[in-house]
Amino acid sequence: MATRYGTATADRARWSDEVAARRTGVPTMAHRSSHRSIGEYRLPTTALIAATVVVGICAFAVPAAMVAGGDLAPGRAAASTTTAVAEYWHSGQSAPTPELAHMVAQWQHFHAAKAVLAVALLALSLMLSVRLYRRWRSHSPSRWSAVGAGGAALTASLATVVLVANIQGTLAPLSSVLSFLPSGNGAVRPVGDALGGYPASGDAHPALTVLVDDFARYHVVVAVAAALLTVVLLAVGAYLIRRSSTASRSSRLRRTAAVTACLLGAAAWGLLSAANLSSALHPAAALTGFFVGG
Numbered sequence: 001m002a003t004r005y006g007t008a009t010a011d012r013a014r015w016s017d018e019v020a021a022r023r024t025g026v027p028t029m030a031h032r033s034s035h036r037s038i039g040e041y042r043l044p045t046t047a048l049i050a051a052t053v054v055v056g057i058c059a060f061a062v063p064a065a066m067v068a069g070g071d072l073a074p075g076r077a078a079a080s081t082t083t084a085v086a087e088y089w090h091s092g093q094s095a096p097t098p099e100l101a102h103m104v105a106q107w108q109h110f111h112a113a114k115a116v117l118a119v120a121l122l123a124l125s126l127m128l129s130v131r132l133y134r135r136w137r138s139h140s141p142s143r144w145s146a147v148g149a150g151g152a153a154l155t156a157s158l159a160t161v162v163l164v165a166n167i168q169g170t171l172a173p174l175s176s177v178l179s180f181l182p183s184g185n186g187a188v189r190p191v192g193d194a195l196g197g198y199p200a201s202g203d204a205h206p207a208l209t210v211l212v213d214d215f216a217r218y219h220v221v222v223a224v225a226a227a228l229l230t231v232v233l234l235a236v237g238a239y240l241i242r243r244s245s246t247a248s249r250s251s252r253l254r255r256t257a258a259v260t261a262c263l264l265g266a267a268a269w270g271l272l273s274a275a276n277l278s279s280a281l282h283p284a285a286a287l288t289g290f291f292v293g294g
Contacts, residue, residue: 045131049148052124052155059117059162063110071103072110072180081180086187094206096174104173111169111176118163125155137254157265164225172218174211178290185291192291198284208284216283219276226273230266237262 043051067073071080084100091097096104129152136145169176181188191211198208240255240262279286 045128048124048128048131052121052128052152055117055121055124056155059114059121059159062117063114066110066113067106070106071099072107072177077180078182081177082182082185082187085178085181085191089188089191089205089207092206094210096210100177104177107177108170108173111166111173115163115166115170118159118166122156122159122163125152125159128152129156160229164222164229167225168218168221171221172214174214175218175287178211178215178287181290188291192288195284195288195291212283212287215287216280219280219283219286223273223276223280226269226276230270230273233262233266233269237266 071077071084080103084097084103088097088100095101129149132145132149132152136149191207194205194208195212198204198212237259240259243255
């Protein structure tokens, strides 16, 4: 009887520990010991922080080194782009000139490299944010864990913005190169004048269709990505609202703050999606600003 009673008591204690672990997100001693073999292979927190910092630096340093000294280097991009686009327009062809095609390919590689590094930075910062947040919620919370979790979450948000922008540049590199054009430059003003009558004019310049189609794709990419992020943030917010009904008061306060952040982020991405969708539906009018400074 004593043995049976002791076993029942141990089962109840184990069940209580499991319920507490689900509510707080902090593993119990039993869980820690049973998963110790898995935990031994986790990247240490200090190494995770170092990796996040290194990848963050590389996300800006490596792509910049790829264009250093070239036509798209700082200080040369505006003049090089103006010359290349003017020559493309005067060629009378739909296919970009070799000089412009080289610049577009170089800029596409720049954005592709930056997008890959942004994915790595996003993954690392999310891992770091979750780990520090769980440490903050443990039985011995640290103020630095809370600050670190917030900083890692902010880094993840910035990495998401960088990722979307560089996916856009990778999939529509020609329009991305056009962003280097100085406002109101007379050398490319004929392009803007021709866009004013596009597509009503029957004898449109062959390059106009290429420019307009790429510019529409340029905005469609962001519209779709921003819409997806809006849905994800709304789903996360709904999940947190459902979980907060069974949480403790302190947990509800934390989740309320998280829900507010999700809703604000969803609103921002939703507005960005709508703005880019509008430009994608009227690409010629939006593209005119590159050439006439509007």
